Amino acid sequence: MIELDSTDHLILRELIEDATQSASKIGRKLNLSQPATWRRIKRLQETGVIKGQRLDLDREKLGFGVTVFLGIKLATKGRVSLDDFERAVAAIPEVQTVEHILGVYDYRLRVVARDISDFERVLRRRIMMMPGVGDVEANVLLSEERRPGPIG
Missing domain, CATH: 1.10.10.10 (Winged helix-like DNA-binding domain superfamily/Winged helix DNA-binding domain)
Structure with missing residues (x-):
């Protein structure tokens, strides 16, 4: 440090x-x-304190009015490689982040869509069709406040 x-x-x-x-x-x-x-x-x-710079886009102005956080529990741990799952889900353009987490779910995804019906299409045709996907919980983002983080 x-x-x-x-x-x-x-x-x-x-x-x-x-x-x-x-x-x-x-x-x-x-x-x-x-x-x-x-x-x-x-x-x-x-020293790696600053890892890079990112462009902050207004998703709504780009036509993506819905953000959903998905909790995904893998149904067949051990039969599906975590690396393979991460690569497959990261290849879905609507998936903004893939986080491997500890808790009830194995992964948390941030998914953007044009509207709820577009999200349903992504969920049904892309995410639920992936091998190894078990339980899924969706939470729709209502509002977001950006915080700078733990800078003393």
């Missing part, structure tokens, strides 16, 4: 808010020079 000081935490908060900000803009906000800010950001990237 890398030691982060308060300045590193402030830089991370700025990048979480807007990852497109330049080092000079962040530096001005934090009373740091551009080179000092850039070196700190580079160190955070090189």
Whole structure:
């Protein structure tokens, strides 16, 4: 684990808010020079604290108005390779995330669809047809609030 000081935490908060900000803009906000800010950001990237930058798309504006979280319990553990299941489900374009979890279900999927009938099509024709799928629980996302995470 890398030691982060308060300045590193402030830089991370700025990048979480807007990852497109330049080092000079962040530096001005934090009373740091551009080179000092850039070196700190580079160190955070090189040590793996910053793993990358992601584009945050508005799914509704792209026509995907429904998000559903699926809990999936595999029916035949041992007969279906977890890697094979993960590869197969990740190949479904509507599946945004695949999380192997501990609990009642083996996997949690985040699935986007144009509407409920489109989700039903994906569920019936793609997900339920996969070998090894047993119990499935669906939870429709009503609203979402983004939180920055455990940055001290």
